[in-house]
Amino acid sequence: MYNLSNYLLSVQSNWYVNQPLIKAIDETVPMIAKYKASSGTHTLEPTPVFKMCKRVFPDIYKVPLLRRQYCTMLCEEIELMKNSIAFVPNDDEDELRQIPEIVLKDHIPDLYRNMWFLVKTVINPILMSLYCRDNLDIASVQIANYSPKEKKKGAWHHDDSCDISVVIPLNTGKYEGGGTEFYNKGTLNPLPNGHALIFPSFNNLHRGLAVESGDRYLLVFWLVDKNRTLEIAKEVLA
Numbered sequence: 001m002y003n004l005s006n007y008l009l010s011v012q013s014n015w016y017v018n019q020p021l022i023k024a025i026d027e028t029v030p031m032i033a034k035y036k037a038s039s040g041t042h043t044l045e046p047t048p049v050f051k052m053c054k055r056v057f058p059d060i061y062k063v064p065l066l067r068r069q070y071c072t073m074l075c076e077e078i079e080l081m082k083n084s085i086a087f088v089p090n091d092d093e094d095e096l097r098q099i100p101e102i103v104l105k106d107h108i109p110d111l112y113r114n115m116w117f118l119v120k121t122v123i124n125p126i127l128m129s130l131y132c133r134d135n136l137d138i139a140s141v142q143i144a145n146y147s148p149k150e151k152k153k154g155a156w157h158h159d160d161s162c163d164i165s166v167v168i169p170l171n172t173g174k175y176e177g178g179g180t181e182f183y184n185k186g187t188l189n190p191l192p193n194g195h196a197l198i199f200p201s202f203n204n205l206h207r208g209l210a211v212e213s214g215d216r217y218l219l220v221f222w223l224v225d226k227n228r229t230l231e232i233a234k235e236v237l238a
């Protein structure tokens with residue numbers, strides 16, 4: 001268990017969110033509420049949040065989400081964390097797809113709590129704006145570390161444990177190489193720090209591109225709609 005040394009990282013508030021995005025969310029939430037209240041008989045017009053998102057490939061978007069200062073603070077904290085927690089591969093994934101990571105729920109509960117708050121108040125309104133679907137439940141949030149040692153492990157994969165993936169670079173410019181390739185869609189250079197790459201997980205085969213030098217840190221959210229998943233599981237297992 002790791003206790004955050006920087007108090008600001010554990011404060012539950014939206015100070016660390018891109019401020020124009022916060023403003024757009026305030027204007028968007030009533031539109032979403034109205035859409036939901038209509039049970040699908042009303043159309044959700046493009047929201048202010050939707051207008052902030054840039055489509056990079058079909059169904060794949062980027063949006064400035066976290067403030068740069070927050071990314072810098074988190075990277076400083078990662079350096080401290082490394083003294084007590086190791087980045088370890090996820091044994092649930094097969095070897096070619098394992099990237100060393102720190103799972104927040106297991107190791108940094110203070111940060112996990114804040115990320116839970118971020119999902120409910122910021123990320124979900126973005127997903128509602130993009131896909132008209134809630135993804136309020138966290139399958140996992142982790143800090144991943146791509147480095148030259150992991151070159152061979154950037155194999156093609158789907159993020160199988162979730163519906164939507166949100167990937168936020170924390171230290172772009174501090175390493176060489178990196179980026180993401182989407183099958184049949186194209187290649188994306190590392191986004192600026194704090195900008196989220198958002199994509200539906202199950203139909204977007206992708207791979208991380210090799211990092212040539214340095215460490216590439218990413219904050220990765222795997223999100224699901226638990227109720228929907230439970231319903232499907234019940235039907236499949238019945």
Ligand SMILES: [Fe+2]
Pocket residue numbers: 157158159206
């Ligand atoms: Fe992935």
